Amino acid sequence: MTPPSAARRDQWTAVGLGVIALGYLLAGRRYPLDTLATPGPGIFPLAAGLALLALAVWQFLTAHRRAAAPADTSAAEAAHAPLIMSVVLVLYAAGLPVVGFLLASFALVFIAARLMGLEGWWRPAALALGVAVASRVVFVTWLGVPLP
Amino acid sequence: MSELFVALTPPNLLACFAGVVLGTIVGVLPGLGPAGAMALVLPVIVKLGPTAGLIMLAGIYYGSMYGGSTTSILVNVPGEAASVVTTIDGYRLARKGRAGAALAIAAIASFVAGTFSVVALQLAAPLVARTALAFGPAEYFAFALLGVVLLANLTGGSRPKSLAMVVLGIMLSTVGMDPLGGTVRFTFEVAGAQAGLSFIAVTAGLFGVAEVLATMAAPASTAPVAHVRFRELYPSREELRRSVPPMLRGTVLGFLVGLIPGPAATIASFVSYGVEKKVSKYRDELGTGAIEGVAGPEAANNAAAGGGMIPLLSLGLPFTPSTAVLLSGMLLMSVTPGPFLLRDHPQVFWGVIGSFYVGNVMLLLLNLPLVGLFARVATIPQRSLMPGVLVLCAVAAYSDNNNPFDVWVMVGAGVLGYAMRGRGYDPAPLVLGLVLGPLLERSLLQALTIARGELSGLWSSPPAAVMLVAALVVFVAPALSALARRAAPG
Numbered sequence: 175m176t177p178p179s180a181a182r183r184d185q186w187t188a189v190g191l192g193v194i195a196l197g198y199l200l201a202g203r204r205y206p207l208d209t210l211a212t213p214g215p216g217i218f219p220l221a222a223g224l225a226l227l228a229l230a231v232w233q234f235l236t237a238h239r240r241a242a243a244p245a246d247t248s249a250a251e252a253a254h255a256p257l258i259m260s261v262v263l264v265l266y267a268a269g270l271p272v273v274g275f276l277l278a279s280f281a282l283v284f285i286a287a288r289l290m291g292l293e294g295w296w297r298p299a300a301l302a303l304g305v306a307v308a309s310r311v312v313f314v315t316w317l318g319v320p321l322p
Numbered sequence: 323m324s325e326l327f328v329a330l331t332p333p334n335l336l337a338c339f340a341g342v343v344l345g346t347i348v349g350v351l352p353g354l355g356p357a358g359a360m361a362l363v364l365p366v367i368v369k370l371g372p373t374a375g376l377i378m379l380a381g382i383y384y385g386s387m388y389g390g391s392t393t394s395i396l397v398n399v400p401g402e403a404a405s406v407v408t409t410i411d412g413y414r415l416a417r418k419g420r421a422g423a424a425l426a427i428a429a430i431a432s433f434v435a436g437t438f439s440v441v442a443l444q445l446a447a448p449l450v451a452r453t454a455l456a457f458g459p460a461e462y463f464a465f466a467l468l469g470v471v472l473l474a475n476l477t478g479g480s481r482p483k484s485l486a487m488v489v490l491g492i493m494l495s496t497v498g499m500d501p502l503g504g505t506v507r508f509t510f511e512v513a514g515a516q517a518g519l520s521f522i523a524v525t526a527g528l529f530g531v532a533e534v535l536a537t538m539a540a541p542a543s544t545a546p547v548a549h550v551r552f553r554e555l556y557p558s559r560e561e562l563r564r565s566v567p568p569m570l571r572g573t574v575l576g577f578l579v580g581l582i583p584g585p586a587a588t589i590a591s592f593v594s595y596g597v598e599k600k601v602s603k604y605r606d607e608l609g610t611g612a613i614e615g616v617a618g619p620e621a622a623n624n625a626a627a628g629g630g631m632i633p634l635l636s637l638g639l640p641f642t643p644s645t646a647v648l649l650s651g652m653l654l655m656s657v658t659p660g661p662f663l664l665r666d667h668p669q670v671f672w673g674v675i676g677s678f679y680v681g682n683v684m685l686l687l688l689n690l691p692l693v694g695l696f697a698r699v700a701t702i703p704q705r706s707l708m709p710g711v712l713v714l715c716a717v718a719a720y721s722d723n724n725n726p727f728d729v730w731v732m733v734g735a736g737v738l739g740y741a742m743r744g745r746g747y748d749p750a751p752l753v754l755g756l757v758l759g760p761l762l763e764r765s766l767l768q769a770l771t772i773a774r775g776e777l778s779g780l781w782s783s784p785p786a787a788v789m790l791v792a793a794l795v796v797f798v799a800p801a802l803s804a805l806a807r808r809a810a811p812g
Contacts, residue, residue, distance in 0.1 A: 183745060184746075194490070198508075201508060201510075202508070205505060205507055210776075211770070211775030213767045213770055213771065215503050215505035218762075219496050219508075222489055225489045233482040233486060236480075236482060255538040256535040256538050260736075260737045260740075263531065263733040266729075267733045279716070282712055282716075283709040283712065286708065286709035287706075287709045290705035301706060301710075305710045313721070317366060319720075320724055322720075322726065
């Protein structure tokens with residue numbers, strides 16, 4: 175049987191999917207359905223939202239009785255570094271247009287390397303500098319990609 | 323057909339070489355799979371032009387199938403999912419001192435299967451494309467729906483989870499302008515979202531960023547690699563003789579499985595191993611280091627990669643994440659795959675097919691002498707590689723539309739992908755839902771309009787009816803078989 179914690183997590187994920195489906199259906203109400211002969215832009219989202227809602231209910235109900243493979247709990251247990259990295263990525267997306275590609279990417283690689291266990295300060299800094307400069311040379315100078 | 327030789331021009335040869343080398347490296351490295359790697363190089367291939375760009379993308383795709391076997395045999399670590407089965411007998415052969423022979427058989431099997439699948443692709447793709455010219459919206463809707471249902475059944479794990487991911491992908495595809503009327507939907511006044519969510523940003527996030535986050539959570543250790551000398555790469559006559567039947571069986575099986583939506587290469591390798599367990603003369607030795615356990619699955623996963631190109635090139639329908647990225651690359655370069663590809667872009671069509679021949683020869687020549695070098699790539703610590711992947715993901719996402727919003731999409735997709743992966747949700751169905759969503763919507767609405775609102779218009783033509791019935795059967799079959807098992811006495 176599925177361990178109780180995994181089954182509970184499946185149920186909570188199903189609740190999350192249900193909330194997403196309801197939010198999507200609510201947001202989709204502003205688009206007209208019209209008729210089946212001249213379908214409006216709201217008809218397909220309505221079908222998709224209802225399908226996800228039904229799947230969320232199915233998932234919720236089967237989480238108890240299904241003897242599924244146990245969910246991978248290792249990631250959740252060691253979620254410290256990924257959580258920090260997720261915040262850093264959000265800051266990267268926000269900072270990219272402000273501080274530019276080079277500086278933002280240097281900081282991103284430096285922090286990621288430290289979080290992944292690259293020891294000391296010089297090695298992560300050298301890696302970050304190398305990646306940021308090489309990316310800029312390849313993509314901006316050689317390929318003409320207009321990075322910020 | 324003379325356009326086949328387009329693949330032999332120097333720029334295309336170079337693109338093919340770069341693609342297969344990159345693909346081999348991606349196959350060797352655990353983690354970033356072919357779809358993620360292909361998404362990351364999209365900004366580069368756009369600069370190469372349609373033919374060379376697509377040749378390079380395709381090279382990464384089938385090159386990764388070759389590379390995946392190297393670490394399976396030498397390190398017992400599959401570079402990508404399609405090589406998992408190869409670890410069973412491949413690594414045991416290495417421990418018996420037959421690593422060189424196993425690597426050589428894997429490369430030869432990959433070459434034989436790759437070449438067979440290209441010939442079959444060359445013959446079948448134009449036929450399928452001609453048939454598809456008669457397809458209307460109802461048939462396309464039915465076929466895409468059948469693909470989605472099959473995909474949910476074959477992805478592995480829980481069916482409601484796979485289906486939920488497909489539907490989530492379809493929902494994400496509705497962000498931006500609707501494909502028929504041009505109404506802007508679900509953008510919440512964000513100007514950058516009007517063109518829809520960038521497929522590249524979502525793919526880079528789901529496969530690239532999520533992989534980096536997962537590696538941070540559970541860092542993989544790098545294993546020592548067995549040293550293989552060039553002269554040890556010769557399989558014995560007995561090993562060669564025993565490899566031929568599983569190689570041929572794996573090739574045919576793999577190609578057929580490749581036509582089915584889902585992670586075809588992975589499924590093909592498992593099916594091939596299962597078949598060998600049943601029919602091989604040496605089935606009792608499988609699992610203890612039998613060459614059949616390498617030859618069959620390695621042929622199967624390469625043939626499946628070729629088979630998977632048929633729905634993409636002939637119908638414009640990608641059924642694996644890798645072919646979905648290939649589709650995205652084609653659209654970026656204003657090449658629309660489907661029944662008209664052969665008519666509108668014969669150079670691209672035949673050039674890409676021709677490059678498969680060239681690429682297979684290159685891979686054989688590269689993989690045998692350089693196997694030790696590729697194996698050593700697997701020993702590079704992930705903490706030195708993965709941070710750079712984040713920057714490549716950001717470049718790929720941003721450069722799709724030169725839009726900072728797409729970097730946000732990439733970050734969101736990455737965090738979502740990581741969170742969902744930890745709960746047993748595979749990201750591949752979401753990517754395919756995102757790609758197939760507009761096609762499903764457009765064909766459904768067009769079919770309804772043509773039928774003047776009559777739902778029966780969806781199944782009024784025999785091909786559409788057959789595909790819808792097949793989708794229904796595939797959808798209810800697992801539930802019915804579970805009920806039958808429960809009802810059975812004992």
